Amino acid sequence: MTASFYPPQRTLMGPGPSDVSPRVLGALGRPTIGHLDPLFVQLMDEIKGLLQFAFQTRNELTLPISAPGSAGMEACFVNLVSPGDTVIVCQNGVFGGRMKENVQRCGATAIMVEDSWGSPVSVDKVQAAFAAHPEASLLAFVHAETSTGVRSDAAALCALAAEHDALSIVDTVTSLGGIELLVDTWGADAVYSGTQKCLSCIPGISPVTFSPRAVQRIASRDQPVQSWFLDMQLIMGYWGGSTKRAYHHTAPVNNLYALHESLVMLEEEGLAQAQQRHRRNHNALVAGLEAMGLGMAVAAEHRLPQLNSVIIPEGVDDAAVRGALLQEFDLEIGAGLGALAGKTWRIGLMGFGSSERNVIRCLTALEAVLGRYGASINTGAALAAAQASYGDATSVD
């Protein structure tokens, strides 16, 4: 007989899932109701409104896809790309590579614009790609690269797409709720995100929003979308406006309770306040890490406050340190991914997990473990540096 599973209480400071708020876990476990229940339909409407707020958009087609962020990515590509299309794809980390896969599996051509892992997307290179490929009908890029902790200039990239009559597909999995994200101001056309990062919600749902231009392109397709499950015209029929809702699939009812609660919390705090909190905790963490003698992998002006790439000191056993943090402190930090595997750690300060408590916990645990694994670090300085950073922030903010 298999026993029930009781997870430990971890502190999740990796690249996500991040710490889920107890309020969200509480909502998640409430009694399931039917996915066509009138009260559930009201909940769906509220979620649409709250997502419009979080994305800063009036896009009518704004809703959560009933699957993880990679399905949200695929929803954007399969609905907007047709066989034979040319798509400019920016890659400066793992997720640009996944976008390329999506483009190719739609029977289209991906023109790759490559930047090094740890750098933002080069707007100049994208400009050059449009000049070389005037037929390109889409530009795809990652706003906040989860694999490296880099922010790219979404406003400039979306503007460039619009100038060239192309639509933009923007990955905001790690940005939503953590840093400025202005879908309408930027003119972003198809935007997908995830729930398990700065929304402090469980993994498994992908909020998306499509501009009227994107909806128009979907409506004028001459071939059906290759995915039935992710066909936005069918999903619209279920989530859509005032008319009778057409059954498409069974909505993940309890997950949507959780998403609703996490968005209610974001609304209560305010977008600007949430972003400020992410910056303040990031500054304190970096102050502490640098006081310890550790270096950051990303230049200051491109860093994501919610995901901090730290250079692993020479001679330190990556896996052993992460293992000790998990076993002894119940603290999860992330490994480097792809080109940065073994070279960086990724320390998340996302959503509910972006707190002074977690900054202090991480710095003290890291200091305790690193010394043991032969890193030459400065001991005893990190905590004071972080606290000084909070003091500065209090007087400035």
Next chain:
Amino acid sequence: MTASFYPPQRTLMGPGPSDVSPRVLGALGRPTIGHLDPLFVQLMDEIKGLLQFAFQTRNELTLPISAPGSAGMEACFVNLVSPGDTVIVCQNGVFGGRMKENVQRCGATAIMVEDSWGSPVSVDKVQAAFAAHPEASLLAFVHAETSTGVRSDAAALCALAAEHDALSIVDTVTSLGGIELLVDTWGADAVYSGTQKCLSCIPGISPVTFSPRAVQRIASRDQPVQSWFLDMQLIMGYWGGSTKRAYHHTAPVNNLYALHESLVMLEEEGLAQAQQRHRRNHNALVAGLEAMGLGMAVAAEHRLPQLNSVIIPEGVDDAAVRGALLQEFDLEIGAGLGALAGKTWRIGLMGFGSSERNVIRCLTALEAVLGRYGASINTGAALAAAQASYGDATSVD
């Protein structure tokens, strides 16, 4: 400001989601851990083993897709169908039609075998379809049609596919955990299910299993699977055996806590015992409904015990009755779907919801409401008939 959402406590006796066990809701709300946490990896292994038990299979490739049943359906089709293939698709309700959509979106040809809604798939017609289309490489059918409450002969249909060197794709969304499902004995090749029916779990996850023959066909594809998210070769890399797990997507951690708990409960009860409970409660419900003077839409030998299609009496307002049951009794029953819309109700007795308590609750509520809406029913007989049925069952079982 938007308020938190507190759902009412409904009794879910529609076609799903069904009542979720409090044990499963409790597991769902436990603290989130990382999707690469060693303890989570152990949980994944246990889930694979428990799903092998539930499906009665030794298939190595047995795991939950991180999305609803319709994504599980799509996973089977996009991995096994290549452009130009011929697929025999059986339709005797809504979900055969969805299979046809899937085949066509894979660039293949669907040969439809149609049976009336409320009848099982005709094995003879499938035999004839294979004779007319010897090139067919797949047979797809629904074991337990959720839209009508009909069981088809999965053993005979899978055998027919094997005889013709075709693989079988079997929809077991509503059968898993409720009626006999013998993946290995039948030789079914690709089988998908859902969590929100007879597993008493929340909606949003789709267990699947693929036979070695199906895995072989996937491995020998000469074109990539059109969906990146549902590409089983990539998903295998994450869920796979003893080797290092490759990151594919972030698993829906809390949903998998819930699935694990629901499977632990099934293991504790035993498959045969769970099936017997579904039959016993079905018999009592039917005895009560017939004593009330209501008729069943499906012939007795083809009925699913977990989903009961009842003929709506002449002159009764379908929506008004369902609305009154929901408003006054917090009791959800399902409307008819497609060809049966307005003609039948669907009363689910699934998983945790298949209980004497729910049978009694449904019969008494229905009797109270139907009289008010002008149905000429026999009053006062239903409860006794149901209780007599339980009495018979106790002496027989």
